[in-house]
Amino acid sequence: MKKRKKLNLFNTFFLTTLLFVVPTFSDENNQKVYKNSADAHYNLGMAYFNGGDLGRAVDHLKQAILYNPELVVAHNSLGMVYYERGMIVDAIKHYRIAIQFDPNFVDAHNNLGVVYVNNGLVDEAIEEWKIAISLKPDDGNFHYNLGVCYTKKETIDAALNAFQSAIQYKFDFAEAHNNLGNIYIQKNLPEKAIEEYELAIKYNPEFIEARNNLGVVYNKQGRIEDALREWEKIVDYSFDFAEAHYNLGITYYNQGRIDEAIVKYQLALEYAPDNAEAHNHLGLAYFKQGRVQEAVKHYKLALRFEPSYAEAHNNLGKAWHELDRIDDSIQEYLLAIRNKFDYSEAHYNLGLVYEDKGKIDTAMHEYRIAIEYYPKYAEAYYSLGSVHEKEKQFEEAIKNYKLAIKNKSKYFDAYFSLGKLYLKLEKLEEALWNFKSAIKFNPDIMGIHYSLGQIYVKQNNFEKAVEEFKKAVKNNPSYPETYYHLGITYKKLGKWEDAIKHFKLAIKSKPDYIEAYNALGLLYFEQGKIEDSINEYKFAILYKPDYVVALDNLEKAIKTQQKGN
Numbered sequence: 001m002k003k004r005k006k007l008n009l010f011n012t013f014f015l016t017t018l019l020f021v022v023p024t025f026s027d028e029n030n031q032k033v034y035k036n037s038a039d040a041h042y043n044l045g046m047a048y049f050n051g052g053d054l055g056r057a058v059d060h061l062k063q064a065i066l067y068n069p070e071l072v073v074a075h076n077s078l079g080m081v082y083y084e085r086g087m088i089v090d091a092i093k094h095y096r097i098a099i100q101f102d103p104n105f106v107d108a109h110n111n112l113g114v115v116y117v118n119n120g121l122v123d124e125a126i127e128e129w130k131i132a133i134s135l136k137p138d139d140g141n142f143h144y145n146l147g148v149c150y151t152k153k154e155t156i157d158a159a160l161n162a163f164q165s166a167i168q169y170k171f172d173f174a175e176a177h178n179n180l181g182n183i184y185i186q187k188n189l190p191e192k193a194i195e196e197y198e199l200a201i202k203y204n205p206e207f208i209e210a211r212n213n214l215g216v217v218y219n220k221q222g223r224i225e226d227a228l229r230e231w232e233k234i235v236d237y238s239f240d241f242a243e244a245h246y247n248l249g250i251t252y253y254n255q256g257r258i259d260e261a262i263v264k265y266q267l268a269l270e271y272a273p274d275n276a277e278a279h280n281h282l283g284l285a286y287f288k289q290g291r292v293q294e295a296v297k298h299y300k301l302a303l304r305f306e307p308s309y310a311e312a313h314n315n316l317g318k319a320w321h322e323l324d325r326i327d328d329s330i331q332e333y334l335l336a337i338r339n340k341f342d343y344s345e346a347h348y349n350l351g352l353v354y355e356d357k358g359k360i361d362t363a364m365h366e367y368r369i370a371i372e373y374y375p376k377y378a379e380a381y382y383s384l385g386s387v388h389e390k391e392k393q394f395e396e397a398i399k400n401y402k403l404a405i406k407n408k409s410k411y412f413d414a415y416f417s418l419g420k421l422y423l424k425l426e427k428l429e430e431a432l433w434n435f436k437s438a439i440k441f442n443p444d445i446m447g448i449h450y451s452l453g454q455i456y457v458k459q460n461n462f463e464k465a466v467e468e469f470k471k472a473v474k475n476n477p478s479y480p481e482t483y484y485h486l487g488i489t490y491k492k493l494g495k496w497e498d499a500i501k502h503f504k505l506a507i508k509s510k511p512d513y514i515e516a517y518n519a520l521g522l523l524y525f526e527q528g529k530i531e532d533s534i535n536e537y538k539f540a541i542l543y544k545p546d547y548v549v550a551l552d553n554l555e556k557a558i559k560t561q562q563k564g565n
Helices: 037-050 054-067 072-084 089-101 108-116 122-135 140-152 157-167 175-188 189-205 208-220 224-237 242-254 257-273 276-288 294-305 312-322 324-337 346-354 360-373 378-390 394-407 412-424 428-441 446-458 462-475 480-492 497-507 514-526 530-543 546-563
Strands: none
Touching: 037 054, 037 072, 037 324, 054 072, 072 089, 072 108, 072 294, 108 122, 108 140, 122 140, 122 346, 140 157, 140 175, 157 175, 175 189, 175 208, 175 446, 189 208, 208 224, 208 242, 208 257, 224 242, 242 257, 242 276, 257 276, 257 514, 276 312, 312 324, 312 346, 324 346, 324 360, 346 378, 346 394, 360 378, 378 394, 394 412, 412 428, 412 446, 446 480, 480 497, 480 514, 497 514, 514 530, 514 546, 530 546
């Protein structure tokens, strides 16, 4: 697979640009003439070359040149043989000799360009292909190769013109259509890119790179099923195409199909075992399943193959944090930041670790850096607000919770925390508004119904309070405080039997719930059940001997009992 592009998390897809160039033979290569010994050796050399016997090909092409030093086709072919054998200097030498004897020998210019571009001499390659095009302007291969060079130099408009020219002279040139599609992606013209990828596939249905790229564009447009269709076809044509498995894995992961994603990442690694991105994403999938040690293994493998991979350092930091290896976690986040100084997520995660260590000022500093590099970082605003609230800096907390919501309009936690803070500050209407906003995004959270119930009690709206407390019980039947507050509310409504029932449920859920014993004692006292009242107060005092409220109530109940006697 290709090297990792700069991207946002953990959602990488690869575009495959075919940057191959096309070598050419002279038309004379296939002419079997025997004018003299030079021609005979040349034809034998070409026969051996085509048969894969490069050693004998060299011998006969050299003999041809020995008999006729100006036989340009022999120099050109010898250059090609040397290039195949990795003898770059010798290849360049013979292409140049061919051009020296015949400056208009177009194939030698093209093949010299191939050697130049594949060895990093892009400007020199461009000059050769410009000459080739001037000699043979209707050859689509030459325009294509020129487009490859411009792509390498990132001169996008020039590359676009070159690929368009290639297609003009060779309309079914699938590779040119593919690369033209990639140019359109760089120019943010996805619909035009799709047209080109589809043409590439039309002219070559088994063109897996074009299908891969088409899948990438579909995915970015949210056309997930179309993307999956293209990548699955690739697997049908070429099961060992690692990029298709990788991209399928990412898509399955984003759909929550974690087991299937893991299978695809594993297949990608089977065919590309040193691919850092696939190891990193496999680690993410394992982490999602709670298989943290396996995640660590693959994050480490990602870093073995790419030590400066900031995202893998960040993810390994999260895994160490999960395993309570705090110092290791900090080290990985710092390495992530060293390799990518403006990596806002790493700064944010580092803040979370420092907050856990009680280093509040340092944590707040990291949250602020995260926001500096990503001003719309809702989670960082939220965490900053949470720290301010813990430090009793309530105005700053409110400000940051609101900024979190501004940058993430459906941020349940921010609405909920802001509502709880307003409730704490007795700003009931503000609290109510935020709780109602939060409940739109997650209506099944017990805490929010419990908090709404508290507000309605404070507003003397006891019927609505009961409704909310009941919803809280439904979402979490084991939370004793909800039963307790239901008991209090029923008592205010005069529904004493319901109140008694719920105080008892609170005690059942939490046997040392002293407030519930005391409340039940008070209720029995008001009903005239003095003995039952005394027993409940005694239970409260049993669990907390210095519980002053229960002690006072017990004394009052005993005196009442004595008077009655």
